[in-house]
Each structure stands twice: as structure tokens, then as C-alpha cells.
Amino acid sequence: MGQKRGRDAFVSQGFDTWNKKDAFRTHVGGVDSFHNKTKEKCELLMKEKQAINVVLRRQTEAEDHKYKARLRVSIIVVRLLLKTGLPFRGHDESVNSENRGLYIEVLKAIRETSEDIFNNTLENAPKNKVLLIIREEIGQDVFALLVDEYSDVSKKKQMAIVLHYVPSLGFVKERFIGLVHVKDTSSLTLKNAINEVLIICASCRRKDLLREKARERVRKGLCSGELETGRGLNQETTLVRAGETRWGSHLNTLTSLMKLFADVLVVLVFVKEEGGSLANHQQASRILTYFKSYEFVFYLHMVYDILHLMVTLSKQLQRKDLDILEAASMVRGTMEAL
Structure with missing residues (x-):
């Protein structure tokens, strides 16, 4: 009441x-x-119209309608290009390209005639749904990767990628992942192309992005005079994972995080917007919000100072020539500093 x-x-x-x-x-x-x-x-x-099963059925029907709209227009474009023998892909299919290739350009022309098609294709279409479903089917099990290279009518090298695996139902599945343009067929080129396609290599992409942003920051710092050159200075660094048994490794983790803090924020924004799954999006968003808070910055510096004093004391106490009186004095000094 x-x-x-x-x-x-x-x-x-x-x-x-x-x-x-x-x-x-x-x-x-x-x-x-x-x-x-x-x-x-x-x-x-x-009430029947607001019942849970009715609402779920209505949502399912809406998703089916969007899927059929995307599929219908895709089939129309594919039939047209196959009939005329024209290439599908373009040299530059990025969003800022003036000519993204015949498949995308024809699809863009058709979608202008229908609001329904416009709202469900290209940038408005759901991202990575196929790969996410395949990843859920594979789970923690093993899979095989089938890769084949060929040249299209424009003599442009393409690499086709297919996943071969056995889901929980027990029968073999082969799923086409996509076509990737490759400049040559060397093992390194094929490896990098595969890494770009699979979501399973997202951590590698994040590490590469982190290193790239760190190198760019150092370069700008050296050019502007904010950083100095010298032996042992400005070496390439990355985030260090804290050990489970050596608590001193946490200091190394905090040190690398403080050095790369601005670069880490850039990577978190990338994961928030381009992460492979909804869980990655949400986790990156939460971490990004916390990292930008005053509370986190205060704790980061406070814990860093405490660990720095403790690690310094630990190293001094491991000296072979240290006597008990000097050790007691060091412990008292560290406690006073804390």
C-alpha cells in the first residue's frame, strides 16, 4: 500500500x-x-493483440519480410550481371569510393525506387549475421578452412574461403564465407586476407590497431618535440596481461595502460562500433564509459603508486647483501610512504 x-x-x-x-x-x-x-x-x-506469442510472431514476420526484401533485390542484380557477363566487384568498394563496383552500384540504383528495399540493404542491412550463426554452430569445436584462388574475367585474383565443420547435429556442413581480393598468392598475403575475413581474429586486429596508433603517437611526438630520442626510449610497447601468481606483473600492466591510454580508448571505440558480437559491443561500451570516469583515473594512479612502492621494496628485500636492520628500515619507510 x-x-x-x-x-x-x-x-x-x-x-x-x-x-x-x-x-x-x-x-x-x-x-x-x-x-x-x-x-x-x-x-x-x-488481450490477443498484445499476447507474448502474438508479439513474437509479429516480430518474426517483420524479420522475414526484411530478409525477403534483401534476398529478392540481390537475386535481381545477380541475374542481371550473370546474363550480361559483367564483373561483380570493383577495385575500391569502400563507402567513400565513387565507383564501388557493378553489384553495389546497381543495387544502389534499384534501392532508390523502393523505401522498403532502401531500409533493408547495404548500410541498413544487419552486419555479420551469417558469421555469428556459423560461430555459434561451431562453438569450441574444431573446423577446417578451405581456401581456393582464381582470377575473374578482369584478371583480378580472388580468394574464396569456405568453412568445413560438424555442428552438434552430427552432419558435415560447408559454409561459404566470402571472396577476398589478393594481390598475390604468397602465404603471408593469404594469411592476412583470412585474418581480415574471420571474426575469430578480432584480437589480432585490435593489437595491430593498438600498435599502429602507438607508433603514430610516437611519430607525432618526435616531430613536435614532445618526445626525445635516445637509447631505450620510445620502444614499441603493447598491453601486458597481468599474471595470476606474480602480483608484481600488475605494475607492468598498469604502466603499459598508462602509456597507451589514449590509444586504448581508440581501440575500444573501434570494438564498440565494429565488434564481432553484441556482447563485444556492450562490453567495450561499458569499459569505455568507465575508463573516461574520474573514479577510474583516480584508482589507476593510486594503485600504480602503491604497486610501484611495493615492487621497489620487494626488489630491495631480495638483495643478498641486505641485513635485517636495513630491511626493517626499508619496510618502515615504505609503510610511511603509503
Whole structure:
């Protein structure tokens, strides 16, 4: 009743004082009471148009409609290009390219005639759905990678990638992943192309992006005079994983994080926008918000100072020529500093 908590008579204990009718009116309460709100939700749930199964079916039908709109226009474009013998891909299919290839350009022309097709194709289409479903089917199991190289009519080398695996149902599946343009067929080129296609190599892409941003930051710092050159300075660094048994390794982790903090934020933004799964998007978003908070920066510097003092003390206590009095003095000095 309101903000007060009553008995559990109408919930679990049961109601036995039937002669006290006022208890029912008190329980029902006003318009905004818990009873009336619950009653309203129950009535809404029992309405056919708002039932859970109806809502789910309506959402499923909407998704089917979007899928069929994408599939229908894709088949039209594919038939046209196959009939005329024209190449599908372009030299530069990036968003900023003036000519992204016949498949995309024809699709762009068709989608301008229909709002339904426009809202469900190209940049408005769901991303990485096929790869996500395949990854869920494979799970933690093994899989084979089938790679074949060929040249199209324009003598442009293409690499086809197919995944070969056995899902939980027990029968063999082969799923086409995509076509990738390659400049040559060397093992390094093919490896890099495969890394770009599979979501399973997202961590490698993040590390490469982190190194690239760090090198760019050092280059700009050297050019502007903010950084100095010298032996052992400005060496390439990356994030260090903290060890489970050596607590001193946490200092190395914090040190690398503080050096690469701006670059780490860039990588988090990349994962937030381009991550392979919804969980990656959400996790990167939460970490990014926390990293930008005053609370995190304060804790980062505080823990770094504490670990720095403790690691320094630990190294001094491991000296073979250290006597007990000097060790006790070091411990007292460290405690006072803390």
C-alpha cells in the first residue's frame, strides 16, 4: 500500500478473515496501487493483440519480410550481371569510393525506387549475421578452412574461403564465407586476407590497431618535440596481461595502460562500433564509459603508486647483501610512504 510494506496474506500466507471486507478495499487501494497495476498488466497480457506469442510472431514476420526484401533485390542484380557477363566487384568498394563496383552500384540504383528495399540493404542491412550463426554452430569445436584462388574475367585474383565443420547435429556442413581480393598468392598475403575475413581474429586486429596508433603517437611526438630520442626510449610497447601468481606483473600492466591510454580508448571505440558480437559491443561500451570516469583515473594512479612502492621494496628485500636492520628500515619507510 503506497510506500509501506504490508503482510503476505494475499501472496503466500493466505487470507482467512473473510468477515473483514475493508481489508480487500485496503488491499486494492487507489488507482496507482500495486494491485491495480498488476491487474492492468494481467488484462493487457490476456488481450490477443498484445499476447507474448502474438508479439513474437509479429516480430518474426517483420524479420522475414526484411530478409525477403534483401534476398529478392540481390537475386535481381545477380541475374542481371550473370546474363550480361559483367564483373561483380570493383577495385575500391569502400563507402567513400565513387565507383564501388557493378553489384553495389546497381543495387544502389534499384534501392532508390523502393523505401522498403532502401531500409533493408547495404548500410541498413544487419552486419555479420551469417558469421555469428556459423560461430555459434561451431562453438569450441574444431573446423577446417578451405581456401581456393582464381582470377575473374578482369584478371583480378580472388580468394574464396569456405568453412568445413560438424555442428552438434552430427552432419558435415560447408559454409561459404566470402571472396577476398589478393594481390598475390604468397602465404603471408593469404594469411592476412583470412585474418581480415574471420571474426575469430578480432584480437589480432585490435593489437595491430593498438600498435599502429602507438607508433603514430610516437611519430607525432618526435616531430613536435614532445618526445626525445635516445637509447631505450620510445620502444614499441603493447598491453601486458597481468599474471595470476606474480602480483608484481600488475605494475607492468598498469604502466603499459598508462602509456597507451589514449590509444586504448581508440581501440575500444573501434570494438564498440565494429565488434564481432553484441556482447563485444556492450562490453567495450561499458569499459569505455568507465575508463573516461574520474573514479577510474583516480584508482589507476593510486594503485600504480602503491604497486610501484611495493615492487621497489620487494626488489630491495631480495638483495643478498641486505641485513635485517636495513630491511626493517626499508619496510618502515615504505609503510610511511603509503
